[in-house]
Amino acid sequence: MKTPQVSAVLLGAMALAALAGMALAQQDRYTLKVPDGLAFSDFKGYDTWRDVAVSETEGSVKAILANPTMINAYKEGIPGNGKPFPDGSRIVKIEWIKKKNPVAQYFVEVPDTLKTLSFIEKDSKRFPNTHGWAYAQFVYDPGSGTFKPSGTGSRCGYACHTVVASTDYIFTAYPPR
Numbered sequence: 001m002k003t004p005q006v007s008a009v010l011l012g013a014m015a016l017a018a019l020a021g022m023a024l025a026q027q028d029r030y031t032l033k034v035p036d037g038l039a040f041s042d043f044k045g046y047d048t049w050r051d052v053a054v055s056e057t058e059g060s061v062k063a064i065l066a067n068p069t070m071i072n073a074y075k076e077g078i079p080g081n082g083k084p085f086p087d088g089s090r091i092v093k094i095e096w097i098k099k100k101n102p103v104a105q106y107f108v109e110v111p112d113t114l115k116t117l118s119f120i121e122k123d124s125k126r127f128p129n130t131h132g133w134a135y136a137q138f139v140y141d142p143g144s145g146t147f148k149p150s151g152t153g154s155r156c157g158y159a160c161h162t163v164v165a166s167t168d169y170i171f172t173a174y175p176p177r
Contacts, residue, residue, distance in 0.1 A: 034153055037153050039136075043121075050068075052066045053175055060096060064091060064172045067091075068093045069086060071111055080167075084132075085122050085168050089121070094117055095114075113142050115139070117136055127154060133161065133169050135156075
């Protein structure tokens with residue numbers, strides 16, 4: 001009788017050890033940071049933020065989400081009213097490679113494989129050389145389930161955003177609901 005109990009205890013211990021090993025092997029994405037700039041941990045909870053809009057490219061679809069500070073600014077009419085977004089505004093773009101929905105009865109494309117997470121933050125004191133904005137992008141590797149920083153620092157992305165200086169360096173408008 002004791003042999004089955006010992007076997008069960010050993011199997012249980014081995015299963016726990018395997019799970020612990022897998023947990024240690026997984027990436028803690030909140031330790032990632034772009035050089036001289038934004039950290040993944042600065043955006044903890046981004047996946048619960050409210051949507052601003054969606055966008056689509058030829059091969060991908062993006063959900064654009066913002067923190068409460070930025071959502072409130074949008075609701076106040078920023079940037080259309082000529083005012084800048086307040087410090088503390090944060091926005092994230094979650095980008096997926098898209099695919100045709102295989103079960104829909106009409107043509108519709110949906111998110112498939114996660115591609116990148118792009119973060120933008122307004123902090124005028126910390127990033128005065130880019131009108132207060134900092135940028136970060138993290139590329140997702142679906143094979144390993146890990147992220148890696150992309151780009152060269154918090155200024156990466158600023159050059160692209162200068163074409164929308166009139167909307168306080170933000171491309172995405174807050175459409176009517």
